[in-house]
Amino acid sequence: MLEIVWHSLTRRWVQSLATVISVAVSVGMLFALYRLYAGASLGLDEGARRLGADLLVVPGNTPIEPETLLFTGAPTNIYMRRELEQKIAELPGVRRTSAQFFAQTLNETCCSLSGATRLIGFDPGTDWSVQAWGTGQRDRVLHANQIVVGAGVEGVAGNKAYILGQALQVVTVLQATGTSLDYSVLMPIEAVRALSRTIPYLRVPLGKGNDPADFISAVLVETDQRADKDAVAAAIERIGDLRVIKASDVLGSIKQQMRVSFLIMLGGGLLAALAAIVQLFARFSSLPWDRKGEWGLYRALGATRGDLKRLILGEAAVLTGAGVTVGLSLGGVLGLLAHAWLQGQRAFPFIEASWSKTGLAIVVTGAAFGLVALVAAWWPARQSGRIAPSSAMAMGDID
Amino acid sequence: MLLQAVNLSRSFGRDDILRDICLDLAPGQSLAITGPSGSGKSTLLSLLGLLLEPTSGEVLFEGKTTRTLSDDQRSRLRNRSFGFIFQNPQLIGSLSVLHNVLVPARLARKRGLEGEARRLLVTLGLSHRLEHLPHQLSVGQKRRVAVARALLLEPVVVFADEPTNDLDAERAGQLGELLYQLPGQGRALVLVTHDRGLVGRADHTVDLSEARA
Numbered sequence: 270m271l272e273i274v275w276h277s278l279t280r281r282w283v284q285s286l287a288t289v290i291s292v293a294v295s296v297g298m299l300f301a302l303y304r305l306y307a308g309a310s311l312g313l314d315e316g317a318r319r320l321g322a323d324l325l326v327v328p329g330n331t332p333i334e335p336e337t338l339l340f341t342g343a344p345t346n347i348y349m350r351r352e353l354e355q356k357i358a359e360l361p362g363v364r365r366t367s368a369q370f371f372a373q374t375l376n377e378t379c380c381s382l383s384g385a386t387r388l389i390g391f392d393p394g395t396d397w398s399v400q401a402w403g404t405g406q407r408d409r410v411l412h413a414n415q416i417v418v419g420a421g422v423e424g425v426a427g428n429k430a431y432i433l434g435q436a437l438q439v440v441t442v443l444q445a446t447g448t449s450l451d452y453s454v455l456m457p458i459e460a461v462r463a464l465s466r467t468i469p470y471l472r473v474p475l476g477k478g479n480d481p482a483d484f485i486s487a488v489l490v491e492t493d494q495r496a497d498k499d500a501v502a503a504a505i506e507r508i509g510d511l512r513v514i515k516a517s518d519v520l521g522s523i524k525q526q527m528r529v530s531f532l533i534m535l536g537g538g539l540l541a542a543l544a545a546i547v548q549l550f551a552r553f554s555s556l557p558w559d560r561k562g563e564w565g566l567y568r569a570l571g572a573t574r575g576d577l578k579r580l581i582l583g584e585a586a587v588l589t590g591a592g593v594t595v596g597l598s599l600g601g602v603l604g605l606l607a608h609a610w611l612q613g614q615r616a617f618p619f620i621e622a623s624w625s626k627t628g629l630a631i632v633v634t635g636a637a638f639g640l641v642a643l644v645a646a647w648w649p650a651r652q653s654g655r656i657a658p659s660s661a662m663a664m665g666d667i668d
Numbered sequence: 669m670l671l672q673a674v675n676l677s678r679s680f681g682r683d684d685i686l687r688d689i690c691l692d693l694a695p696g697q698s699l700a701i702t703g704p705s706g707s708g709k710s711t712l713l714s715l716l717g718l719l720l721e722p723t724s725g726e727v728l729f730e731g732k733t734t735r736t737l738s739d740d741q742r743s744r745l746r747n748r749s750f751g752f753i754f755q756n757p758q759l760i761g762s763l764s765v766l767h768n769v770l771v772p773a774r775l776a777r778k779r780g781l782e783g784e785a786r787r788l789l790v791t792l793g794l795s796h797r798l799e800h801l802p803h804q805l806s807v808g809q810k811r812r813v814a815v816a817r818a819l820l821l822e823p824v825v826v827f828a829d830e831p832t833n834d835l836d837a838e839r840a841g842q843l844g845e846l847l848y849q850l851p852g853q854g855r856a857l858v859l860v861t862h863d864r865g866l867v868g869r870a871d872h873t874v875d876l877s878e879a880r881a
Contacts, residue, residue: 272767273774280762566758569719570817571747572775573740658746659719 270576274583284552285588291548292592293599295541296634300600302538303630305607306531307622313527315620317520321398322367322489323498326357329510346371348484353508357488360504362496367395370458371486372465380432380454387453388432390461398489399443399455413460417441421451430454433468445620458485545638549589549645556581557652564653565660574654581653585646586639593635670695670856671716671825675725678711685711688725691874695824698848698857700867703876709860710755710829712876716858717750717827718742747776751818753828757810759802765789766798769816781820788816792846808839815846825856832863844869 278285328349351368358366370390391399393411411417416437418424424439431437432454445451456464465481492501502513557564564577572580611619622630669692676689685708693699701709714720716727718734726735729749734742746752759768769785789798792812802810811831818826828847832840844866850857851871859866867873 270774270777273763273771276760276762276767562758563760566760567771567775568743569717569746569752569754570772570775571743573743575740576743576775657720658743659714 270579270583274580274587277580278584278587288548288552288588289592289595291545292589292638293596295538295545296593296596296638297599297603298538298541299535300597300630300634301603301607302531302534303634304600304604304622304627305611305619306527307626307630308604308608308619309527309531309611310524311620311622313520313523317516321491323492323516324490324502324505325514325516326353326488326490326505327486327512327514329512331512347486348479349486349511351483351485353511354485354488356508357490357505360501360508362493362501362504364491364493364496365395365397366491367392367397367489368458368485369487369489370461370465370481370484372461380430388461388464389453389455390458391455392458397491411440411457413457413463414438415440415456417443417455419443419451419453419455420445422454433464435464545592546641546645549585549642552588553581553585553646553649556646556649557656560653561656561660564656565658568656568658568660577654577656578650581650582643582646585642589638589642593638597631597634669693669728670697670730671858672728672731673712673716673725674728676712676715676722676727677724678708678715678720679723686715686876689874691872693825693856693858693872695856696851696854697871698851698859698869699872699874700870701858701860701874701876702862702867707876709876712874713827713829713858713860717752717825718746719752747772748821749824751821751823751826753811753814753818753826753831755830755833757802757807757814759810759813761802764799764801765794765805765813768802768813769820772817772821776821778821785816785820788819789813792816807834808836808843811835811839811843812846815843819850823855825858826850827858829860830862831859832861832866841865 328347331345331347333345354366354368357363369392372388372390399417414435414437416424416430416432416439418430418439418441420443422442424430424442426439426442428439429436430439437456443450443455459482462481462484490501490505492498498515498517502515505511505513567577567580608619608621671693673689673691676686677684678686689712691699701712703709711720715722718727718729718737726733728734729745734745737745759765760771763771766782766785766789769789770781773779773781773785786798789795792815794809794812794816797805797809797813802813805813815831818828826847831847832843835843840863844863847857847859847866848869857870859870861867
C-alpha cells in the first residue's frame with residue numbers, strides 16, 4: 270500500500286512538492302518564532318534574576334535607554350562621584366548597595382582573551398550579584414590580579430590571561446546571560462581604577478585631572494522587602510542628578526514590547542499556516558472526482574473502502590510528515606541564524622529553551638499539522654470509498 | 669457450479685437493462701456475452717463480477733449466494749477469485765508495467781509475487797517493457813499488461829470486456845489464443861465481445877438481443 274502511495278505522490282511531484290513546501294514554510298516560521306520567543310523570554314527573566322538588584326542608579330546624563338543599560342549591558346562610559354553610593358546606602362528602605370566602574374571599551378589588541386569587549390570593575394566586598402552568577406568559587410575573595418569573565422569570552426577558570434599588559438588569573442566564568450555581559454571581563458573595582466589611572470587609553474573618558482578612584486559608573490541597589498521601590502527611587506533621585514532604573518518596570522515594558530512584536534510575527538506565521546491548511550484542503554477536497562477512475566479501478570481489483578481511506582490518508586500523512594520534518598529543520602536553522610544575529614547585535618538577551626520544551630514544541634507542531642491533514646483528507650477519503658467498483662468499467666486511461 | 673446467475677435483473681431508474689437472466693458456468697468453461705450496443709453486455713459482466721449489485725435476482729459463487737456478502741467481503745472475493753480485463757486497459761499512469769501488474773497483490777497484501785509478475789509479462793512478450801510507464805506502450809501492449817494483472821493472483825474466473833477492441837487482426841488473434849488457454853487451466857472465462865471468432869469458441873453464449881426479446 271505504501272508503495273502505491275509513494276508512486277502516486279511522486280507521479281504528481283509538482284503538486285506534492287508545493288504541498289510539502291507550503292507546510293514546511295508555515296511549520297518553519299512557527300517553530301522559529303517559538304524558539305525566538307521562548308529564548309528571549311528566558312533571556313529576560315534570567316537577565317533580571319542575575320541582575321539581582323531592584324534598582325540600578327546611573328548618572329542623570331546617561332545617554333542610552335534604561336533597558337539597553339540594564340539588559341543588554343551596552344558598553345558605555347558613564348561616571349559619577351563615588352560618595353553618592355554612601356548617600357544612597359543611607360536612605361531608608363535601601364537594604365544594600367554595590368558600585369560598579371565601567372572602563373573604556375576594550376579593543377582587539379588589549380587582551381589575550383578573544384571575545385572580550387569591555388572591562389567592568391565591581392566591588393567584591395559588597396557585590397551579591399556578579400559572583401553569584403559564576404560557575405564556581407563564589408565565596409572566594411577576588412584579588413587584584415584575578416578576573417571573572419563572561420560566558421562569551423574564551424577564558425578557562427584557572428588559566429592566565431593578559432589584559433593591557435597585566436598577567437591575570439581567570440577564577441570564574443559566568444553563566445550565559447545572552448547580553449553583552451557575556452563578552453565582559455570583570456575585575457575588582459580598585460584594580461580597574463588603577464588600570465584606568467595608569468593606562469592613558471583607559472583614562473580618556475574620564476577627562477584630564479580626574480582620578481578614577483573618585484568615580485563609579487553605577488550603583489546596584491537592593492531594597493528592603495517591604496519598602497516602596499518608587500519611594501526609594503524618588504528619594505535617590507533627590508540626592509542629585511541621578512537616574513534610577515527600576516528593574517521590574519523595565520522588564521515589564523520590554524516584555525510587553527516583545528509580546529507585541531512577536532504577536533505581529535505570529536500573525537504572519539499563522540497566515541502562512543492558514544495558507545498551508547487551505548493548500549492541504551484544496552489538494553484533497555477534489556480527490557474523489559479528480560481520481561475517480563483510479564479509485565474505481567482499485568475497488569474493482571479488490572480494494573475495500575477501508576483500503577481507499579488508507580491510501581488517501583497515507584498520502585496526506587506522507588505529505589504532511591515530509592512538510593513538518595522539513596519545516597522543523599528549517600525552523601531550527603532559522604532559529605539558530607536569528608539567535609546568532611541577535612547575539613551579534615547584542616540587542617536582546619537570549620537563552621536557548623530547554624530540550625524538553627523544544628521537544629514539546631516539535632510534538633505539538635507535528636500533531637497540529639497531522640490533525641489538520643487528517644481533517645482535510647478524511648472527508649475526501651470517505652467520499653472516495655463510496656465510489657462504485659463498476660465505475661472502473663467506464664473509465665479511460667488513468668493518469 | 670462455479671458461477672450462477674439466478675433471475676438476474678438490473679434497472680437504472682425506470683429503464684430495465686436486464687431482466688431475469690439465468691446462466692450457469694462450471695470451472696474450465698467459457699461464456700461469451702453478445703448483443704448490440706446498449707443491450708446490457710457490460711452491465712451483465714459487472715453483475716457477474718460483483719462490480720454492481722442486481723436490482724433483483726442473485727449471483728451464486730461456488731454454490732453460495734453473494735447477496736448477503738458485505739461490501740468488504742465482495743471486495744475480497746473480487747481480489748482473490750476474479751480477474752478483470754476492462755474494455756480500456758485501465759493502467760495506473762504513475763506505475764511502471766511491473767507495478768501495475770502487482771496492484772492486486774498489493775491490495776491483497778501478498779508479498780513475493782514479483783517473480784510471478786515478471787514471468788507473466790515475459791510470457792506475454794513484454795520482457796523488455798517491465799519498467800516502462802503505460803504512456804510508453806501501444807494499445808496492444810497495454811491490453812497484455814491488463815491480462816497479466818488479471819491473471820497474477822490465479823483467479824478462478826476471468827472477466828474480459830471487449831478485449832480485442834482497437835486491436836488489429838493479428839493482435840486480436842494472439843489475445844484470443846491467450847484467453848482461450850484459461851479454460852484449459854481449469855478457470856472460467858466470461859467474455860463480452862462482438863468478435864465472432866471469439867464467440868464461436870465459447871462453450872456458452874448469451875445473446876442479449878434475444879434475451880431482451
